[in-house]
Amino acid sequence: MQQTIAAPQRDLRPLLALVATAAIGVFAWLAVSTEFGHSLAAYDPAVTTWTVRMRHGLVTAVAWPLTHLGGTLGLTLLTLAVCALLLLRGRREHALVLAGAMIGSSSLTVLLKLVFARSRPAASLLLGEPASSWAFPSGHAFNTGVFAGVLAGFVLFSTTAPARKVLAAAAACAAIVLVGLSRIYLAYHWLTDVLAGWSIALAWLCVVGVIVLTVRRRPRMLPAGGGPRAPAAGSGRPRDQA
Known part of the structure; x- marks a missing residue:
């Protein structure tokens, strides 16, 4: 026979499913x-025009590094570096979750862009070379949201101090917002592209969370007799006090 052992804990999966x-x-x-x-998308041209008019050299100098970090090459290198660090620290499960989440979000980005096939703002508004992919949703907003969200999740669901959890959440939100805004500022995306990237990132993070919690809640199987045993009668050992 085999025994099943499952640690009792609050099930967050229904909440994650609701948020997703x-x-x-x-x-x-x-x-x-x-x-x-219509609706919010009707304001996209006005937002882009206003952003272009408000450009400043100092802001542009900050926007470029941010947008590069949130791009395919930047996030790929960051993901590989963080996964390598996690593996060196013996956190194989964390590395697997991060890699799986990023592979999934990257694949979804390509699929969703092909499905909606939305054109980007006019090339004359761009600061840089035109992009070859479609606009909706913003891959930078989506994938940065997943990357930063997963790392923040590692901290939030750990036993570290509450102050560190707040700091991790704030840093993740700041990175996500700044990268997304840089795409609007550089005129690579409309406002609704970025908002869509953020919303689908939140949904995907919740899906990843549900998967991780489901795997963790699966009962571990132990062979019969593998658990702690009571002391044999007459062994002379004192009983533990309650």
Whole structure:
């Protein structure tokens, strides 16, 4: 016979599923908005025009490093570096979660861009070379959200001090927002592209969380007799006091 052991803990999966559903709903609303050019998407040209007019040399100098860090090459190198560090520290599960989350978000980015095939802002507004992919959703916003979100999740669900958890969450939010805004500032994306990237990133993070919690909650199997044994009668050992 085998015994099943499962550590009792609060099940966060229903909450994560609810948040994921809400985030997907926001993404769907944005998708419909951009498809028909109404609601929030109607303000996209005005937002981009205003952003272009407000450009400043110092802001541009900051926007470029941010947008490069949130790009395919930047996030790939960061993911490989963090996964290597996690493996060196013996955190194989963390490395697997990060790698899996990033592979999934990258694949979803390509698929969603092909499905919606939305054009980017005019090339004349760009600061840089035109991009070859479609606009919706912003891959920078999506993938940066997943990368920073997973790392923040490692801290939030750890036993570290609350102050460090707050710091990790704040740093993740700052990185996600700044990278997304840099895409609007450089005129590579419309506002709704970035908002869609953030919303689908939140949904995907919740899905990853549900998967991780489901795997962790699977009962571990121990062979019969593998657990702690009570002392034999007459062994002369004192009983533990309650």
